Amino acid sequence: METTGRVSLGTIAREWGRIGITGFGGPPAHILLLRRLCVERRKWLSPEEFEDGIAATNLLPGPASTQLAVLTAWRLRGTPGALVGGACFIAPGLALILALAVLFLAGDPPPWVLGAAAGAGAAVPAVAVQAATSLVPASFGRAGREGAARARWAGYALAGAVAAVLTGPWLVLVLIASGLAEVAVRARGREPGRGRGRAASALPPLAAGLPALGGLGAVAWVAFKVGALSYGGGFVIIPLMRDDAVNRYHWMTDGQFLNAVALGQVTPGPVVQTVAVVGYAAAGIAGGLLAAAVAFAPSFLFVILGGRHFDRLRADRRVQDFLTGAGPAVIGAIAGSALPLATALAHGWQWAVLALALLWLVAARRGVVLALLAAGVAGVIASAAGLPLP
Numbered sequence: 001m002e003t004t005g006r007v008s009l010g011t012i013a014r015e016w017g018r019i020g021i022t023g024f025g026g027p028p029a030h031i032l033l034l035r036r037l038c039v040e041r042r043k044w045l046s047p048e049e050f051e052d053g054i055a056a057t058n059l060l061p062g063p064a065s066t067q068l069a070v071l072t073a074w075r076l077r078g079t080p081g082a083l084v085g086g087a088c089f090i091a092p093g094l095a096l097i098l099a100l101a102v103l104f105l106a107g108d109p110p111p112w113v114l115g116a117a118a119g120a121g122a123a124v125p126a127v128a129v130q131a132a133t134s135l136v137p138a139s140f141g142r143a144g145r146e147g148a149a150r151a152r153w154a155g156y157a158l159a160g161a162v163a164a165v166l167t168g169p170w171l172v173l174v175l176i177a178s179g180l181a182e183v184a185v186r187a188r189g190r191e192p193g194r195g196r197g198r199a200a201s202a203l204p205p206l207a208a209g210l211p212a213l214g215g216l217g218a219v220a221w222v223a224f225k226v227g228a229l230s231y232g233g234g235f236v237i238i239p240l241m242r243d244d245a246v247n248r249y250h251w252m253t254d255g256q257f258l259n260a261v262a263l264g265q266v267t268p269g270p271v272v273q274t275v276a277v278v279g280y281a282a283a284g285i286a287g288g289l290l291a292a293a294v295a296f297a298p299s300f301l302f303v304i305l306g307g308r309h310f311d312r313l314r315a316d317r318r319v320q321d322f323l324t325g326a327g328p329a330v331i332g333a334i335a336g337s338a339l340p341l342a343t344a345l346a347h348g349w350q351w352a353v354l355a356l357a358l359l360w361l362v363a364a365r366r367g368v369v370l371a372l373l374a375a376g377v378a379g380v381i382a383s384a385a386g387l388p389l390p
Contacts, residue, residue, distance in 0.1 A: 007044060007076040009084050015042075016073060017088035023268045024369050030065035030270070038072050045075060056310035059319060060302050062227050063272040066090065070303045071310075079304050086300055090292070093269020094276055098288045100267065101280040104259050105252075111383045118390050119379020120266070120372045121258030122350035125338040126357035127265060127368055128238065132335035139327040152182065153328045160332025164239040165339050171239050172229040175329045182325025183318050218249055219279045219287045220294045226275045227295035236330050237271070239337040241278055251282040254344030255390040261341070266372050272296070346390045349382050 019033045031054065038045045045053075053075070057067040066089065073085025103109065104117050143153040156178040163174035222244045230237045238261060245252050245260075252260065260281070264274030272295055279291025306313070313319055345351055353375050360371050383389060 007081070009077060009080055012073050012077060012081050012085045013088045016069060016085040017092065019069070020089040020092040020269050023089075023093070024266075026265070026271055026368065027063075027065035031068060034068060034072055045072065049075070052311070056313065059310075059313055059323065060299075061230055062299050062302070063230075063270040063296075066270045066272065066296060067299045067303060070299055071307060074303050074307055082300060082304050086296070090269060090273070090296060093267045093273050094292050097263050097267045097269075097273050097276055098280060098285060100263050101260070101277045101288065104263065105256060105277070105281055111389065112380050114389045115379040115381075115383025116376040117259040117262070117379065118255065118347075118350060119353055119382065120262035120376040121255060122345055122353040122379070123357035123361075123372055123375035124258050124261045124265075125342040125345075126354055126361045126371070127261075128334055128338040128341060129358065130361040130365075130368070132331050132338075133362060135327075135331045135334070139331055142324055142327065152185065152325070156182070156325055157328040157332035157335075160329035160334075161336030162332075163329075164333040164336030171333055172225065175236075175326050175333065178329035179322035179324075179326035183321045186321045186324075187318070216283055216287065216290055218244075219282045219291050222249075223275050223279065223291040223294035224298075226272060228298040230272075236333050236337075237274065238341070239333055241275060242337070242340060245278045245281070249282065251278060253390075254340075255346065256281065258341060258344055262372050262376075266369055266376075347388050349378075349387050353378050 015037055019030065019037065023030045023033055035050055039047055039050050050072070053068055053071050054064075057064045057071055060067055066086065069089040070082045070086040074082035077084075103113060106113075109117075140150070140153060143149045159174055159178060160171075163171045167174065222241060225240055225244075226237045230240055242257055246254055246257050257278075260274050260277035263277055264271045267273065273292065275295045276288040276292040280288035283290070342354065345354065357371050357375055360366050360374075361368065
């Protein structure tokens, strides 16, 4: 992939900033807006170039739609374009989510704010279920038609679901192990598991040592895991963050974490910005900004340092095999995250909101943002009616 110099940095700042402001709805909306801009309206990229960009960024850990925004800007103006485009894509949603974090995580917020947070948070487990089910058809099809391959797919998905419930920050090792197991199975003439020990053993010492840090060091470590180790992006970050934010460091309660996830869904820009709310809960605005910077830094580095090699990466059979194994584990992890999120609900009316959200999102397959806004309104009504709040 070669870069061009046809577009000014000012144009990139304006257009990518506009997408950052209007990009409600998560990765599907971001991809659609980027395609309309780069392919249909401005014709900066061909349809084939854009589709190749989507495929390439889906091979990487972290927020795929952010990486696509960075990659398309990089294609137009190289490293300066990537930095300007990525920053302008991220900044509007980051500013909004930090402003909302100040409101929703205040020491003594008004009752209507508590109600809105409790209502929107009640719908979050349904969002996780919808996110997982939407990924199943493509991933299952990728596994192939053989019975053994489909059985492995189910096993990886189950492992991811169990890990999301039980292992907390160690979930990433299960995702990596699933991918490496599939590489070993599919590689002909190689010893099963060869290389797995090197890949997996490199992480535990790091994972065991850095969580002992406190303050901003701990914030940076949590954000690094979100940005660099979250295969599948989007909702798979939830179980990665929850154990650290709620159980290990006690920065947030379960209810506040649900609020953070809801804020990441209803604000424009990438869902990964949820980590900024976690950082704010830990260390105020400085913590939120640090968490965002650390979480998004890998996306910029992957593109700036590796963009020219993406075509070769896509063609590598071992990479494809790894994703065939890691993909169902990611789906299982996303689905599994719904259980601890649901058990955090404290009152009966929240369970009613969750049931309605499941019908809207999973049965009717309707939009996430509208569901969360409606759930927030239901929470405000519950507060006005005197129903108990978390």
